[in-house]
Amino acid sequence: MSFAAVLSAWLSPGPVSAGALEPMLAGRWHDGLDPSAYWVSEKLDGVRAHWDGQQLRFRSGRPIAAPPWFVAGFPPIPLDGELWLGRGRFDQLSGLVRREAAIEQDWRRVRYMVFDLPGRPGPFNERLHALQEQVAAVGVSHLQAVPQFRVETRTALAATLTRVIASGGEGLMLHRADAEWQPGRGDAILKLTPFLDAEARVVAHLPGKGRYSGVMGALEVESAEGRRFRLGTGFSDAERRDPPAIGSVVTYRYRELTARGAPRFPVFLRVRDGGTD
Incomplete structure (x- = not known):
């Protein structure tokens, strides 16, 4: 969707379809x-x-089967965010939101933490202010703006990262205050974590040996650059019995790249269909 089309849609009475917009990564x-x-x-x-x-x-772009009451009261404009249960509860959340039929009681613990207004013209400073106003105006308790704050120095940023990791968090996200909304991966949003992470497509299931005999031992995956390698750690017993489908995209964590460009000590994290990226 062109910028002119997005602007026209924002100024028109009807809602913009975020499903038609490539996400900002x-x-x-x-x-x-x-x-x-x-x-x-x-x-x-x-x-x-x-x-x-x-x-x-x-x-x-696939619809999420949220209960009608969960989205009742959401503003009729595009929002971008994370469905969240709390730190360290991704697996539980992932299973909950991927069910074809929502379980009402489980969804009552979920919050929709919003961090941007996709497609809206203007720098992030303006989008953030508008987002906070929208969330406050609708008054839905489980619809919340992600807390945003400023850090003035690299030393203070490092100290903030240390506190978040010590409290069980994954890391930090940084939105450039003057950046326009732009689809695709770029430098307007940056992530800061103790480890690197990336995505790869599953091309094969490799059989396990020893204690993993009879189940998946490792995934053979292919990066966006066409490099193939194995992911053999980070899986639960359930994931080894029912591994990510061939063709699916998975997120993995690693320490660094080798001289040949291969990830060193890659560890499986999750199947992609979510997660702040």
Whole structure:
């Protein structure tokens, strides 16, 4: 969707379909950047969800079967955020939101933590202010704006990251205050975590040996650059019995790249269809 079309849709009475917009994806924070130019928030270990004004959707565009009461009162404009249960509860949340039929009691513990207004013209400073106003205006208790704050120095940023990790968080997200909304991966949003992470497509299930005899031992995956490697750690017993489907995209964590560009010590995290990226 062109910028002109997005602007026209925002100015028209009807809602914009966020499902028609490519999501805005995060790059990686690196030394030398000035943190005072960014809004900072905790990186939530939730499921990425887009509200298109009428329907909650996964990052892929697939509808999320949320109970009608959960979305009742949401504003009729696009929102981008995370469905969240709390720190360290991604697996539980993922199973809950992927059910074809919502379980009412389980959804009452879920919050929709919103961090942007996709497609809206203007720098993030303005979008953040408008987002906070929208959330406050509707008064839905489980619809919340992700807390954003400013950090002036690299030393203060490092101290903030240390506190978040010590409390069980994943890391930090940094939104450049003057950045326009732009689909795709870029430098307007950056993530800062103790480890690196990336995505790869599953191309094969490799059989296990020893204690994993009879179940999946490792995934053979292919990166966006066409490099193939194995993911053999990070799986639960249930995931080894029912591994991610061939063709699905998974997120993995690693320490660094080798001289040949392969990830060192890759560990499976989750099947992609969510997660702050």
